[in-house]
Amino acid sequence: MSQEFVQPINQTVQAMTIDGLTGFQKKIAGIEDLVYLTFGEPGFNIEDSIKDAVIDGVKNNHSHYAVAEGDLVLRQAAVDNYNEKFDLNFQGPENVVVTSGVTEAIYALFQTLLNPGDGVLIPTPAYPPYYAAINIIGGKMLKVDTSQSEFKITPQMVDDAIASADFPVKVILFNYPSNPTGATYTETELRALAETFKKHHIWVISDEIYAELTYDIKHVSMMKLLPEQTVMITGLSKSHAMTGYRIGFVIGSAEIIAEVSKVHDTLTFALPQVTQDGAIAALTQAKDAPAKMRKVYQRRRDFVVEKMTAMGFKVGNPQGAFYIFARIPEDFSAGVDGLDFAWALATEGGVGVAPGIAFSDQTAEYIRISYAANDDDLASGMERMAAWIDQKRASR
The missing domain is CATH 3.90.1150.10 (Aspartate Aminotransferase, domain 1)
Structure with missing residues (x-):
């Protein structure tokens, strides 16, 4: 039997x-x-220029494997775009890897930065997939409730949370403007937080996917304030209404991007070239x-x-x-x-x-x-x- x-x-x-x-x-x-x-x-x-670029890509037989880290033209366009809009100082394609949306970017960064048992500080409320990603990687969550502080984390809250943790805190996942609250930070608040993150020697995964959608306030990137400890994740889903195209970016030093690319190769390898054609148009022809x-x-x-x-x-x-x-x-x-x-x-x-x-x-x-x-x-x-x-x- x-x-x-x-x-x-x-x-x-x-x-x-x-x-x-x-x-x-x-x-x-x-x-x-x-x-x-x-x-x-x-x-x-989406803008017609983006649609036309995708159609042209199909007609030109862009149906084969693309460059794993992302099309070189797209990566340079991303560098130029975010340098211009957020006063950053990236050099070229070596500072960017193109991911399947921010979701893959989060997984790739956790895999790159965390060892099993390392802690991630998360201001809450937060986007639910963050929690699942940390669990799958084998990290530990250190949640910090911001519901009593206008949904913003403060330097004192960071100090207190890290002091209370019984595991090493290696990363803060910092999302602003925030999903779900829409809260964001002034430059003064961000500078104080940057000093605190620097003091604790923690990586900052700065999720700035909504950075181009701010009202009554100018967005200041944590990458500008603390470039040596920050890796920025962003993309075109929200800024250009391209959710189905799954265009995300991990942006950081050439050294960290080289390590993230190793993980990206195993998760996605490369995005379709035709969607990257559309992304190039978004960053060059549909900038407004x-x-x-x-x-x-x-x-x-x-x-x-x-x-x-x-x-x-x-x-x-x-x-x-x-x-x-x-x-x-x-x-x-x-x-x-x-x-x-x-x-x-x-x-x-x-x-x-x-x-x-x-x-x-x-x-x-x-x-x-x-x-x-x-x-x-x-x-x-x-x-x-x-x-x-x-x-x-x-x-x-």
């Missing part, structure tokens, strides 16, 4: 669950006539695309903040990205967390939002709204949400 084959798989992977953001999105996916204000999917089409979108996003932000404040939400002052992270109205909060609220809003009110607990245990009474959605969806979503809240209040 043959025995059933049983062979255990990786225990870390087996213990993983779908993150709260993706899981909730799947949970509400079957609801009819739902207005989705959940994911950070820009409500814009982020500025155009930024004006629209700022108008949408102001619209959503006004509407949600009138409904009784506690809304901060998001100065970047395209998210509103709001505490649910006090008269709804007794015995109800953001997950319950978000589920009821979806099933009864017809509006999909992200529950705050997906980003941090300390923000269970929050929800996240993405105002990357188009104007019609935002208007409909706010109208439906207000009607649902009014109906719930009237029925009490």
Whole structure:
């Protein structure tokens, strides 16, 4: 009699669950006539110059393996773009590797910088895939709750967290403007943090994917302030509405990029050349695309903040990205967390939002709204949400 084959798989992977953001999105996916204000999917089409470059690439048979680290022209265009926009001083393609979005960039950097058991300091609330990546690599998380400090980490909070850790803290994963809160930092705040990171001799993975979408404040890159300890990750998904193209960049010293490239080779090898053709056009022919979108996003932000404040939400002052992270109205909060609220809003009110607990245990009474959605969806979503809240209040 043959025995059933049983062979255990990786225990870390087996213990993983779908993150709260993706899981909730799947949970509400079957609801009819739902207005989705959940994911950070820009409500814009890409510029025609980008489309034309991709079409030309197809016609010119750019269907073979590309350069593993990324097309040389694209890498130089990335260097030129970020040098110009953020006053940086990179030299050339040796300072960039092109990755499959920021998601791969995060994994490649963790694999490069961390040994098993090394710690990563993460200001929370934070983008959920960060947590999974650290677990898979075998790192340790040192979460720092920022919900009581306007969703910003301070030098004192960094000092206290590192002093309390019983494992070596080697990296801080520093995302600004922030997903999910939209919070960002002044240059004065960043300089103080840079001095603190320098004092503790920790690597800074500076996730600046939303850097070109800031409002009322100028973005200052940590790479400018602490270049010797910083590796920047960014890409074109948000700045140019190219989410499906999966163009990410890891930018840093030639020495660290050479090491990251070793890991990248094993994860992705190379992105399709035709999508890189489009990325070259984005950085050379569609350089003004982020500025155009930024004006629209700022108008949408102001619209959503006004509407949600009138409904009784506690809304901060998001100065970047395209998210509103709001505490649910006090008269709804007794015995109800953001997950319950978000589920009821979806099933009864017809509006999909992200529950705050997906980003941090300390923000269970929050929800996240993405105002990357188009104007019609935002208007409909706010109208439906207000009607649902009014109906719930009237029925009490």
